Amino acid sequence: MEIKRAIGVSPGIAFGEAFVLDSEDYPIPKRSIRPDETDHELARFRDALQRSLRELEELKRNVPHHLATEIGPIVESSIKMLDDKYTHRRIEEKIVKGRNNAEYAVSSVYRVYVKQFSEAAAGDGIFQSRIPELQDLERRLIRNLLQEKKVGISQLDRHVVVVAHDLTQAQVIAFDRHKVVGFVTDAGGRTSHTAIVARTMQIPAVVGLESISTDVSAGDTLILDGASGTVIINPDEDTLKKYRALQRNLLRERHALREVIDLAAETRDGHAVKILANIEFPEEVKTATEFGACGIGLYRTEFLYLTPGKVPSEADHFEAYRRTLSLLGDRELTIRTLDLGADKMGVEGSVKEANPFLGCRGIRLCFERMDLFRPQLRAILRVAALGNVKVMFPMITSLEELQRAKAILHQVHLELEREGVPHEPRLRVGIMVEVPAAAMMADVLAREADFFSIGTNDLIQYVMAVDRVNERIAPLFQPTHPAVLRLLRKVLEEGERHGRPVCLCGEMAGDPIFTILLLGLGLREFSMIPTLIPQVKKVMRSVTLKEAREVAHKVFSFGDSARIADFLTERTRKIFPEAR
Amino acid sequence: MPTAEREVTILNAHGLHVRPATKFAEAAEKFSSEVIVSKDGNQVNGKAIMELLILAAPAGTVLRIRCEGPDAEKAADALAALVHARFGIE
Numbered sequence: 001m002e003i004k005r006a007i008g009v010s011p012g013i014a015f016g017e018a019f020v021l022d023s024e025d026y027p028i029p030k031r032s033i034r035p036d037e038t039d040h041e042l043a044r045f046r047d048a049l050q051r052s053l054r055e056l057e058e059l060k061r062n063v064p065h066h067l068a069t070e071i072g073p074i075v076e077s078s079i080k081m082l083d084d085k086y087t088h089r090r091i092e093e094k095i096v097k098g099r100n101n102a103e104y105a106v107s108s109v110y111r112v113y114v115k116q117f118s119e120a121a122a123g124d125g126i127f128q129s130r131i132p133e134l135q136d137l138e139r140r141l142i143r144n145l146l147q148e149k150k151v152g153i154s155q156l157d158r159h160v161v162v163v164a165h166d167l168t169q170a171q172v173i174a175f176d177r178h179k180v181v182g183f184v185t186d187a188g189g190r191t192s193h194t195a196i197v198a199r200t201m202q203i204p205a206v207v208g209l210e211s212i213s214t215d216v217s218a219g220d221t222l223i224l225d226g227a228s229g230t231v232i233i234n235p236d237e238d239t240l241k242k243y244r245a246l247q248r249n250l251l252r253e254r255h256a257l258r259e260v261i262d263l264a265a266e267t268r269d270g271h272a273v274k275i276l277a278n279i280e281f282p283e284e285v286k287t288a289t290e291f292g293a294c295g296i297g298l299y300r301t302e303f304l305y306l307t308p309g310k311v312p313s314e315a316d317h318f319e320a321y322r323r324t325l326s327l328l329g330d331r332e333l334t335i336r337t338l339d340l341g342a343d344k345m346g347v348e349g350s351v352k353e354a355n356p357f358l359g360c361r362g363i364r365l366c367f368e369r370m371d372l373f374r375p376q377l378r379a380i381l382r383v384a385a386l387g388n389v390k391v392m393f394p395m396i397t398s399l400e401e402l403q404r405a406k407a408i409l410h411q412v413h414l415e416l417e418r419e420g421v422p423h424e425p426r427l428r429v430g431i432m433v434e435v436p437a438a439a440m441m442a443d444v445l446a447r448e449a450d451f452f453s454i455g456t457n458d459l460i461q462y463v464m465a466v467d468r469v470n471e472r473i474a475p476l477f478q479p480t481h482p483a484v485l486r487l488l489r490k491v492l493e494e495g496e497r498h499g500r501p502v503c504l505c506g507e508m509a510g511d512p513i514f515t516i517l518l519l520g521l522g523l524r525e526f527s528m529i530p531t532l533i534p535q536v537k538k539v540m541r542s543v544t545l546k547e548a549r550e551v552a553h554k555v556f557s558f559g560d561s562a563r564i565a566d567f568l569t570e571r572t573r574k575i576f577p578e579a580r
Numbered sequence: 581m582p583t584a585e586r587e588v589t590i591l592n593a594h595g596l597h598v599r600p601a602t603k604f605a606e607a608a609e610k611f612s613s614e615v616i617v618s619k620d621g622n623q624v625n626g627k628a629i630m631e632l633l634i635l636a637a638p639a640g641t642v643l644r645i646r647c648e649g650p651d652a653e654k655a656a657d658a659l660a661a662l663v664h665a666r667f668g669i670e
Binding site (some may be wrong): 116 | 629
């Protein structure tokens with residue numbers, strides 16, 4: 001038995017035999033052909049082309065109905081791209097005039113396309129995201145040329161977990177959900193398009209495992225837990241039993257929770273609570289609304305900045321925000337401005353910092369880099385004219401910082417006004433409360449901020465001086481530490497006193513263990529990963545405010561986090577037996 | 581040889597992606613003139629979907645369409661109109 005941990009991108013537990021897909025790079029045989037071989041090579045190419053087209057047509061027919069609007073067009077474009085007769089002509093010329101074998105002819109034509117396209121699209125997120133689809137065309141043709149006689153997934157009669165170096169969106173979409181119960185990859189991150197497709201299709205997945213495609217052999221038994229990012233290779237009997245029980249509970253839970261989605265978000269005694277979703281990509285709005293979110297409490301914008309060597313333009317920002325807003329309808333949208341350190345972005349001139357978490361990140365970086373900040377603010381002001389939009393600044397630690405950020409926003413507003421560009425002049429401005437200094441100063445910051453959004457992940461990290469990614473000290477990351485809870489109470493009280501709504505968008509918001517306590521402390525806006533909404537709502541609907549306040553009161557009589565955690569777990573289990 | 585040139589701006593929010601490129605190539609194919617589309621000095625065959633696509637032209641890009649052949653004028657008009665009608669999509 002071997003346990004690996006990386007990034008869980010799509011929750012759920014899956015069991016299956018490992019099905020190892022070949023590494024994506026097929027060796028491309030290159031050889032010169034004799035003139036009398038050209039007809040044969042041409043026929044091979046045309047044959048591979050026809051088979052590739054048939055595969056895509058079949059894929060198109062098999063797109064599950066509920067995914068048709070999102071995924072159908074992707075497959076359709078692949079067909080259009082593959083079926084371009086001018087491309088066929090180029091390839092045939094390479095065979096006839098260049099005397100190249102079919103594999104090499106195909107490969108060189110598509111690689112030139114990919115190269116030119118990547119150069120032309122440098123920095124354009126939408127176009128960049130199409131590159132894998134282009135590469136997929138080449139791979140498909142080559143695979144058909146090499147006439148691999150490998151067993152396809154569709155011929156299997158058992159559940160498999162697909163293991164690969166990396167997977168394209170198209171590959172994940174093509175999975176037969178009756179056979180493929182999950183996938184794991186060496187490459188990838190939370191924000192890759194493949195991860196989003198996995199979440200949309202609700203296939204459990206763990207990515208970023210670095211060497212899983214070589215660690216695992218075909219036929220190994222795998223367990224994957226897509227919530228915690230755990231992969232277990234050849235588990236022992238006890239582990240198998242444990243995970244089977246977990247999976248049964250999870251399925252039962254999911255089923256039961258479905259019923260909660262359409263019910264109102266309120267306490268048992270009828271006090272309304274806002275449940276919002278955290279998202280990063282416009283595509284995630286659909287999942288958010290499906291799970292019953294009444295809006296987006298945290299819209300992360302970092303993805304716009306992740307193309308190396310390119311600063312996103314105002315148009316890039318505006319287009320992404322506009323799309324998200326159009327999918328949301330009248331629901332509210334809170335956009336968080338750039339929250340990264342320069343090291344993460346491949347921004348030129350970025351300095352490697354010894355302590356990036358205590359370094360130049362979030363609003364601090366924005367002040368240094370107006371070329372990153374101003375286009376974003378312009379786009380936010382413009383999109384706010386089109387719907388229910390708010391903005392919030394991350395990493396605020398002092399009143400001066402907030403005033404400075406607001407002054408820049410005001411300048412940008414005046415600039416838009418001078419230019420006669422439609423925008424929202426009275427945009428609501430809030431702050432992320434994630435630095436202890438900001439939490440302590442909530443009463444003062446309330447003068448300048450229209451609302452607060454508590455980022456508990458960072459707040460806990462900073463309060464406890466614990467990097468939770470560091471396994472040696474991860475247990476010291478304690479959301480239930482009284483110091484953390486006192487700060488939460490402080491922010492909620494000051495928000496209430498000054499009439500400033502307070503939202504909580506850290507992981508605590510989506511963990512049912514904390515729901516009752518947070519309600520009791522006065523929290524009325526919870527923002528979380530969409531799939532966690534039903535469980536939180538279920539707990540919420542089963543308590544009265546009076547009960548919740550009693551729980552909060554009791555919690556504050558304890559002095560240590562373990563006791564608080566036990567008490568809350570026990571209290572929550574009465575309502576939600578699966579709470580861990 | 582008659583030649584006609586037009587300058588057009590991509591209005592579709594997602595730029596010249598696969599569907600617009602397909603519409604353009606199909607429309608261009610109906611004319612006997614050669615159709616050359618260029619962006620910042622990059623010239624491609626306007627009848628070829630993949631070549632149009634690798635221009636990677638986002639919304640707002642200005643493209644030059646040059647048609648050469650007996651029906652150059654007609655082709656240039658029709659293609660410019662198609663681009664400005666957002667290719668009939670969106």
